Amino acid sequence: MKYFDYAASCPLDHDAAELYVKAATDYSGNSQSLHDIGSHAQEILENCRMEMAKLLNVQRDGVFFTSGGSESNLLTIYALLSATKSKGRHIITNIAEHSSVINVMKKLEEEGYEITYLPLNAEGVINVADVEQAIRKDTVLVSIQHANPEIGTLQPIIEISTKCKEKGIFIQCDCVQSFGKVEIQEVASAVDALSISGHKFYGPKGTGVAFVNPRHPRKPFLTGTTHEKGFRPGTVNVPGIIAMTSAAQKAINKLQKERSHYTSLRNLFLNHFNEFKEQVTIYHLEDNRQLPHIIGMRIHGKEGQWMMLECNRNGYAVSTGTACHTGLLEPSKTMTAMGIDGKMAKEFFRISFGRQTTEADVKKLAQLLLQLRD
Incomplete structure (x- = not known):
């Protein structure tokens, strides 16, 4: 076949697979544990966080490890909504967004938000003018993917971000398809939050990264969460993160x-x-x-x-x-x-x-x- x-x-990169096995067997400690083995796992985790921040050219404090793109999209969207100073409840997105974003939008509609779903033009690209026209006084968030996953068109995120910043509106970007395929550092610097997924660039499934600009005072999605500085619950997958980081380095190189x-x-x-x-x-x-x-x-x-x-x-x-x-x-x-x-x-x-x-x-x-x- x-x-x-x-x-x-993508299949798992062989070097990343070897690192995963070594980490899972030799560095098995819970990164939250206070003993030396746990502290060593935490040190490795923070080194991976620093490396992913470097690859994205973003602040290290805003990098969080997740189970993949879908969770990252969910948590970054809610993080920005919790950080907005506006009481508005209007969001702009794209009809062709990944289901993990569309499903979050449906949930937000149930919570009282109003969502504007923009079309693509004949080339498969969002018109920046359509975004600008859709912006209202109560618009608090724009969520647009960087690369369309079905036809591969790249969206004008930099231009959309400029329009959002002029109005004080947050922008979240799904970069799952584009990371490791095109340079995204400029996009990462322009948006307030983004998502990537390990298995799209030869890392292991069940790994991902969420970035939320640390200047935004977000609230935890679930109260009482301690892992990843309260960003998500659950024991951190240190072996998977090591393997994903290795795959990310190779993809960028x-x-x-x-x-x-x-x-x-x-x-x-x-x-x-x-x-x-x-x-x-x-x-x-x-x-x-x-x-x-x-x-x-x-x-x-x-x-x-x-x-x-x-x-x-x-x-x-x-x-x-x-x-x-x-x-x-x-x-x-x-x-x-x-x-x-x-x-x-x-x-x-x-x-x-x-x-x-x-x-x-x-x-x-x-x-x-x-x-x-x-």
């Missing part, structure tokens, strides 16, 4: 090389469809506004789920969208956000490259898709 679903999850590799693979793939543009739609942006390893596409007249099953039958693992959305009857949220509905929306499927993806595999997959279009 050839794997083309790296946007859903290899970023430019891998981006070049993915761009080459993307161009190779796209070239196979140049003569079939009336039958195939591929969502693609130029000028570095796109994660090169994610390809969202439609083959006209073929349901995405059928394409996924046929690819699977022929030995290729692709997806019909984000893994947290797959299996639902609704069409891709990105297609819906772009105004594409009905049968066309259900034609969508996603291909994503990774470190193990070869040119030969890309060529064979492209050839298979061309066969399946008939």
Whole structure:
């Protein structure tokens, strides 16, 4: 089976796996314990926190370790809402946000907040003017993902952040898909909170990072929580955090090389469809506004789920969208956000490259898709 679903999850890096085993066996202490073994675990934990802060170029005191992107999104959103000085209850987000954000928004609606869900334009990008127009006197938070997980488009977070700061509005950013794929230090410096997830950059599942700017006087999500300075409950996964930090260091160090590799693979793939543009739609942006390893596409007249099953039958693992959305009857949220509905929306499927993806595999997959279009 050839794997083309790296946007859903990456295999664990071998070096990170070795570190995990060593940490789990040799440094097994609870970081909250007061004895020497616990203190050693705490020292390792703080070294990882310092390194993740360095990679993100953010303040160390605002870095918290979590179980992944979904928990980080939940906790960063609530942290900012607890820190706002305004009594407003209006939030702006994007229709195509990850389900972990959308589900939080639904919960907040039950708690009395009013949510504005913005669409994407035809290119799969949020118009900054739409954000500015949606801002009201009672707007307290804007939550926009950095990279769309289905077609890979990068959102104008810096510009949106500027508009938010002019109005004294907090901005939270889901950087799960973009960390380790593009430089995000400028984005991290521009937002009030962000989220990343270990398994998206070859770290272990069940690990993540939340950043909340420490200048904001947040309140604990659960009263009485002591772990991670009251940010989240539960024993800290020190071995997982060590492995994730190692994977993050490698991802950042290899970023430019891998981006070049993915761009080459993307161009190779796209070239196979140049003569079939009336039958195939591929969502693609130029000028570095796109994660090169994610390809969202439609083959006209073929349901995405059928394409996924046929690819699977022929030995290729692709997806019909984000893994947290797959299996639902609704069409891709990105297609819906772009105004594409009905049968066309259900034609969508996603291909994503990774470190193990070869040119030969890309060529064979492209050839298979061309066969399946008939």
